[in-house]
Amino acid sequence: MGRTSDTKENLINSAIELIGTRSYNAVGVQELCEHAGVKKGSFYHFFPSKRDLTLEALDLIWKKFKEETLDPVFNSDASTLDKFETLLRMSYEHQSSRKDCTGCMTGCGFGNLALELSTQDEGIRKKIEVIFCEWTKYLEMVIIQAVKEGVFPPKTDPAATSLAMVAYIEGMILLGKTFNDPYMLKRLGEGVLQLCISRTDTAEAYSVG
């Protein structure tokens, strides 16, 4: 019943585009509306506030990241190492193309919003926390399997290792954005593999600690 439209989707996509390349507080409702070709009244017909738009935008980029990156990579029949390498290569390519068309390496939409808003908006912080947890689970499952297959040493702690990998990836992207240089991801990418070696093995190998 009643009329239908794609205004809501347009607004969400505009939020992903604009907030993604600048920041939450640097983009106003007005600009969001202009970019989406929509009047402000329509905005508030679909969203109670800019914050709620952002929450839905986070849902969408997480869904897309799963569908376009995590699922294809981790459901493939490639080797464990190839999976990590593919994930890193896709991140590099994504950031590179962002820089080509905006002039800037825009970084990770989750990390960006997390650092900007975690202390100010508990709902957004919590949503990104959950996203990082789910992302970690993808990695954890691969690590568990790699240990079973003997690719990773038996003492590997999959939960700790996967969390460390997400931290390291976010840190890589943070440095890449700071240097405005996607090549930073190439330089740092190999470090991800080092986090796969369990702490105790590291200690034994070189008697550190």
Add this chain to the structure above:
Amino acid sequence: MGRTSDTKENLINSAIELIGTRSYNAVGVQELCEHAGVKKGSFYHFFPSKRDLTLEALDLIWKKFKEETLDPVFNSDASTLDKFETLLRMSYEHQSSRKDCTGCMTGCGFGNLALELSTQDEGIRKKIEVIFCEWTKYLEMVIIQAVKEGVFPPKTDPAATSLAMVAYIEGMILLGKTFNDPYMLKRLGEGVLQLCISRTDTAEAYSVG
């Protein structure tokens, strides 16, 4: 000649406090002035813009970070591993106390501003890039020495390793802020050491790659 005052210092400290716990765009000139007990006219007597205040605030927190943390830790006669452990412990303690008094883990002032402003303000981005480079140099020197002493394997690449460590530390803090849990730094801290092992050694040890 003329009158003296500590208004400028007060404004810089207010910026560190307010922008540090919220974000650049979430804090206005007015609030900065109120917090510093200063009228807006005085603000613009000392700073051409909020952006310029922020640039000076970055200088100060970097200076303090060096004086209070990097210099004492890395000029001590502790072992290499102890130095890293001390650095991590101090980060944990700092973030913990921030959470105790503000309710939030506020994260790294450099990382926060880098992600919020890198795509929007080239001057601020560049300043943080330089800071990360200098920070990396501190770590690099320690790593070079550790290789000499045989604590780290000879194939270690000090430049690559130190950069990876900064990335990992920033990623740890990012996750900690997202989870609003300083304990994340404890959980992830040990991973820093794994980045000290050179890629090739990792590959040899477990035939990965």
Add this chain to the structure above:
DNA sequence: CTTATAGTTGACCAGTTGGTAAAATACTAA
């Protein structure tokens, strides 16, 4: 003690912020 200078004040500005409310319009389903 004077004078030049550094610092302070308050009034002001145009533009923007996020958000509201009601009337007008277009469309869908019965």
Add this chain to the structure above:
DNA sequence: TTAGTATTTTACCAACTGGTCAACTATAAG
């Protein structure tokens, strides 16, 4: 065809944004 509903539009709001300016005041140095 119609009735009801979803969407769109317009006009509006108070509060706040970063920033300006000229007048005023305190003080350090000669």
